[in-house]
Amino acid sequence: MSLLEVSGLHAAYGPVRVLHGLDFVVDEGEIVVILGANGAGKTTTLRSLSGTIPVDGEVRFDGAPIAGRKPEDIVRLGMAHVPQGRGTFMDLSVDDNLRLGGYTRPVSEVEEDKAHWYEVFPRLAERRDQAAGSMSGGEQQMLAVARALMCRPRLLLCDEPSLGLAPLVVREVFERLAEVNQRSGTAVLLVEQNANLALGIASRAYVLENGSIVMSGSADELSEDEAIRRAYLGM
């Protein structure tokens, strides 16, 4: 049994159907990337997993069906979502953002975890009392990841962490994601346009086009694939 099993996932915004029956899995501890261009349905996929939008189809997390459950319940099961645009609590301090990330956990653990993530992300420690919205995009992305990890998730959903960041910063964000995955064993489901870096840290990948999965395989296989190289790697 995989940690996350999705079959026949459909989603729509009103009359506009966006996802047309996706099937994919994420295993315990692995990094999986869903590649896709703008409008392919990447964000919608993650939003339907975390319960932010209504869905049709089957989503099993750790064996239990979660389709149709509310986001505040799904996070308690151990699935954390870093939304597109990072979802930072802009006018709250960095420290408050992290405390909120640990909202579902006992207070004693929250303090411990905060100290841990401050060690992993020293830039956040320097800015702990600063309003989160006043930090740079890269710092905010780190904060969003750290905040999501505060709930000690078994699966981290990450929506285009590269969006709007300078190439060097993007590289750092991906390195950190890989590091976190290795250290804590948290599985990561990443949706990205930046295939190069994403395939570099992922073990497997799916390619999403117009709301359907058109290709899947190991990250190595896909980075060798001619069509992928042309469409997403710019080669």
Next chain:
Amino acid sequence: MELFLQRLIDGLAVGAIYASLALGLVIIYRSSGLINFAQGEMAMFTTYLAWMLVDNGLSVWLATSAAMVFGFVLGVLVERLLIAQFSGPKESPLAIVIVTIGLFLFFNGLAPWIWGTEGKSFPNLFGTGSVDLGGVTIKVQTLGIVGVLLAEVVLFYLMFQHTKLGLSLRAVASNRESSRLVGLRVGSILAVGWGIAAMVGALSGTFVASRIDLTQNLMQVVLIYAFAAATLGGFDSPVGAVVGGIIIGVVEQMAQYVDLFDGFTLLPVFLLILVVLLVRPQGLFGRAEVSRV
């Protein structure tokens, strides 16, 4: 000089009452981005409930405490049963404005229907005594009201900054979708916010009723001053609500003292607000958006 001090302290007490109601407005605005036009009428209604208890022989302190509990329950119910029903993503925020105006009319009509239109007198929480401070006679009531407001402010500060409830109220105000993603039950938190707002409103209602007759129109003028206080201080700032309330109370009383305005004591108050808003549109303590993309 004595008269000056007298007016100053009166101004503090009156301002404390405005501030208390303004605090309620600010709490709701911060957590849900809404303005509750029925804030004053809900306070009036709970004050009537307190009056009934006093009328049946309960002590003023107990009755006031009970009014605050009623207020909390009323706030929670109003949010859950009414406001939440109009808060879907497809609803216009205007719908809620209309709902709160409807609530205003509802309570304003319900109160005389239950208790009649004749004014009731509500006893004073701090008795009728007065103290002499260097030639200035100050009512114990005045000091009491100022003291209660100070306690309220300290408690609110501690609640907002140092409790999990306060953190979740600030989070919901800041980003509702992210709040759900980290596991906050947004609906319950908003309801608690409305409860707390109605609770402090109830307190200010009993204070007003101890100064003027209790009728269904008890809070109408106070509500306008409370709006002015929140606007002056910044609608998203609890500190601003308090400072705004105090400034308005003091300026109003001082205008009577200098007697330049021929009884139009509101004139300097609103001139001041106008000037502040021209210079700082977000109010004295309101926050302009800080963000870097």
